[in-house]
Amino acid sequence: MYESVSIKLPSKPEYVSIARLTASVLANNMGFNIEDIEDIKVAVGEACNNAILHGLNDNTNFDITFNVNSTRFECEVKDHGDGFDLQNYVEPDLSNPKVGGLGIFIMKSLMDQVEIKPAEDHGTVIRMIKTLD
Secondary structure, three states: OOEEEEEEEEOOHHHHHHHHHHHHHHHHHHOOOHHHHHHHHHHHHHHHHHHHHHOOOOOOEEEEEEEEOOOEEEEEEEOOOOOOOHHHOOOOOOOOOOOOOOHHHHHHHHOOEEEEEEOOOOOEEEEEEEEOO
């Protein structure tokens, strides 16, 4: 049985900390160690930053849903923008770093599973999972 927490936040950077703190509390309550909690917070922050960056504008919201049980932390971040072109996504060249474009790479390296898909109505959904060992 999952417990679910949903939040709707304004598409502004100053609200990302609310999502990160919520993720931290939930992961801590599940029993994740401090390193995993930090990884989860960074991944959630990156997903929120993407939602803000690729959402429609500052006057919209993005949605976050956390589903947790005793062993599985799941976070879904949905924006209402034009959608992400996953077909043309290229992994960053870490030997030739540039500003930006590392969010998806970071999320995938910190979480056990990351799925990016178009939202049913409009926008993009990033779904991330971390399993408690």
